[in-house]
Amino acid sequence: MRILVVNPNSTTSMTVRIAAAARSVAAPGTEILAVNPPSGPASIEGYYDEALAVPGLLAEIERHEGTIAGTVIACFDDVGLDAARSLATAPVIGICEAAMQTASLLGGRFSVVTTLARSVPALERLAQRYGMAGRSTIRAAGVPVLALEDPASGAVDRVRAEIRRAMEQDGAESIVLGCAGMADLARSLGEEMGLPVVDGVTAAVKLAEGLAALGLRTSKAGGYAAPLPKAR
Known part of the structure; x- marks a missing residue:
């Protein structure tokens, strides 16, 4: 299976460290795809940075939609978690x-x-x-x-x-x-x-693997219904 790990800040060196931790616990056969947005806050420290990071986070999730078994949001503030679950069909896990x-x-x-x-x-x-x-x-x-x-x-x-x-x-x-x-x-x-x-990060990777192995997906019956098409 393929797990997407998104670091919502734009610091690539931190993404590399996060990816190494994720891969250290991933099961054989699990591919970790670690990414970060090309722009946005260099670190997320407080509500303002959270807000700035959400568009880049959602763009990365949307870019990989349909190709992954689960997503990990690798920021402890669980940045954009509800919006990400609305956008994605595979499970989305916040590390907090x-x-x-x-x-x-x-x-x-x-x-x-x-x-x-x-x-x-x-x-x-x-x-x-x-x-x-x-x-x-x-x-x-x-x-x-x-x-x-x-x-x-x-x-x-x-x-x-x-x-x-x-x-x-x-x-x-x-x-x-x-x-x-x-x-x-x-x-x-x-x-x-x-x-x-x-x-x-490592806890979320194992949870994502478990949900994927169980064949479970994010419910679209209520609050996590797919976004409505509209002008943006």
């Missing part, structure tokens, strides 16, 4: 929803460690939407998204320190990494911290 659902299967309380404080309100809303508000705490490590690509930035150390605070102060039984740019950190941080550390 995938990560939170996965963490909920591994323990009681979990903490999400994201990048900047401006992202916290959006993720708290998503936790409410996914029924996870009572089981989760959202934390920011004070790390700009693109700093995760710079080994000299100290970003990984700040993420590590925030995970330790979540364990000590929140009673976290598992950790969710709240940015697709952290996808390559989950395994090593899990081994270091001694508790499950969930990355949404």
Whole structure:
């Protein structure tokens, strides 16, 4: 099967890292097609960037419609998720929803460690939407998204320190990494911290594979009905 992984920002180097994480867990026979829009925000940090990223995201999904078994939106804000599900026929998985659902299967309380404080309100809303508000705490490590690509930035150390605070102060039984740019950190941080550390990219890939294997598609009976033809 072929899984489309869309990084909604325009930073190609981040797409390469996301693709590597996705391929590291993909089943034999699963092809990962990782793309990003050619234009749009270089990183997604807050509501304004989200809005700017949606047109490019939808264009990539529309371009590959009919050729894939599922789509992963590789931004932890689950940018444009409902619109994407309306556009696509194959299942569309947001990495925040995938990560939170996965963490909920591994323990009681979990903490999400994201990048900047401006992202916290959006993720708290998503936790409410996914029924996870009572089981989760959202934390920011004070790390700009693109700093995760710079080994000299100290970003990984700040993420590590925030995970330790979540364990000590929140009673976290598992950790969710709240940015697709952290996808390559989950395994090593899990081994270091001694508790499950969930990355949404890899969790979403496995969910997309599972839904495709079950032959399930996005329902078009209600809110995710196909867009009506109209002038644009």
